[in-house]
């Protein structure tokens with residue numbers, strides 16, 4: 001096959017432009033991304049070798065090598081992992097699969113300043129393309145395990161890339177960067193410098209479970225030696241391993257810095273921003289496991305996309321088993337990232353078996369409790385973190401009110417809602433109950449499209465007059481869970497837009513007599529209106545809930561609300 005030239009997908013091209021024009025100030029992270037990919041490739045190869053005995057590969061010496069050439073100004077990251085086929089190279093390197101990309105790029109275009117843009121990039125994580133922050137040309141040579149022909153991919157990042165076959169490529173992948181000139185101002189260091197490489201690997205990739213090595217001497221220097229001094233060249237010096245390879249989750253808390261935890265998070269999540277919270281768990285005894293979970297500080301773009309990948313990484317006795325292990329956490333905690341390392345599972349576990357496994361179910365329960373109790377703790381100990389968490393993930397967590405009956409109360413206790421009590425600050429149900437007025441028996445809420453829409457609703461009038469607080473629920477999921485959650489601390493949750501205004505229950509004898517009299521006075525008008533409106537309404541009645549508006553439409557207690565009807569319609573029902 002001759003050399004083929006391809007165009008990058010539109011989104012990929014836009015991202016590359018941003019990388020070339022260096023929107024991200026910390027350039028060192030390009031190496032973290034390449035090492036992270038190499039590490040993933042080694043994990044995949046080891047797993048595939050385990051599952052497929054016909055695959056003829058040597059997995060006894062898996063590693064990542066970093067080679068520098070100061071003269072040619074190149075840096076190569078080489079792994080002997082799974083590699084990529086010709087089609088995979090085109091698929092994986094030429095396009096961006098993430099479904100949130102378009103939305104992300106839109107936001108990026110609208111970003112007010114560099115800091116915002118950088119934050120967005122961090123949230124997205126650009127992976128392999130980060131190489132173009134420091135290189136003006138990138139070449140990748142790869143051969144997939146089990147295949148005989150290799151592929152060379154090459155690009156300057158400007159719109160197109162070339163792909164051609166390679167006869168003698170070693171199995172795995174080598175990414176070679178042709179480095180841009182050093183520019184201190186732009187934070188472009190000399191990435192051929194051994195100490196710089198050492199420093200970056202130590203800082204960002206220390207926990208990688210495969211050896212990240214650097215040849216003892218640069219190839220160019222070695223050649224000179226070979227010519228000059230034959231003796232020394234023969235005994236090729238051992239490569240230097242730069243990372244400690246220690247599993248962070250197996251080490252005690254005081255041995256590991258927050259930064260180390262954060263870098264592990266970034267490797268796992270492909271997020272570039274520090275996590276909000278790090279959760280450690282260590283269970284000993286008959287069923288031993290360790291877990292490190294992370295709550296991200298921002299919701300990913302694709303949190304509500306169908307193809308959103310969820311779940312933590314599963315290890316068995318320090319050996320990576322799978323990414324996105326869905327069986328360990330429920331859907332409504334799909335944003336949680338991390339590692340779970342179990343001692344007693346089989347290395348051969350499949351996704352199907354996992355769902356049934358009793359130990360997995362037990363871990364699942366404990367992980368959920370740990371996440372919920374951590375959020376509870378954040379509420380009192382780190383209220384700012386809690387506020388961020390709830391803003392980003394609250395609407396996902398509330399899905400648990402529908403699906404997780406066992407933890408429903410715990411979820412209600414960590415939830416907070418917009419309220420008429422405070423324009424800015426949301427309230428918890430606990431706080432609401434504490435503020436309830438003399439004689440108020442229920443927790444009142446109204447669902448709707450926006451805060452303003454609800455506040456302007458005629459339904460609000462009587463409640464505002466009475467000084468009763470109303471929760472303003474505007475997430476689509478609110479429409480659904482309020483139907484299934486009957487009460488909190490013995491207080492019923494009641495929609496102010498449904499049925500007879502609840503306020504009537506609390507009316508005095510006097511008021512009752514008055515209302516009945518008015519009912520009689522208006523009987524003629526009411527029956528006339530009922531007739532005129534015919535099929536469009538069930539009933540026209542006098543209301544005590546309005547103070548300003550002349551009329552309003554209410555639903556029956558068990559009718560679907562207009563917003564819920566819209567949601568069902570959107571779902572195609």
Ligand code: ADP
Nearest residue numbers: 037038041083084092093126127128129173270
């Ligand atoms: P991500 O790692 O988030 O998937 P990247 O841009 O870093 O995104 O990489 C894109 C894809 O290219 C990876 O998912 C992987 O399939 C493939 N890839 C990148 N580097 C390697 C490598 N060294 N070996 C094998 N596959 C790789």
Ligand code: MG
Nearest residue numbers: 036037127128
């Ligand atoms: Mg990556």
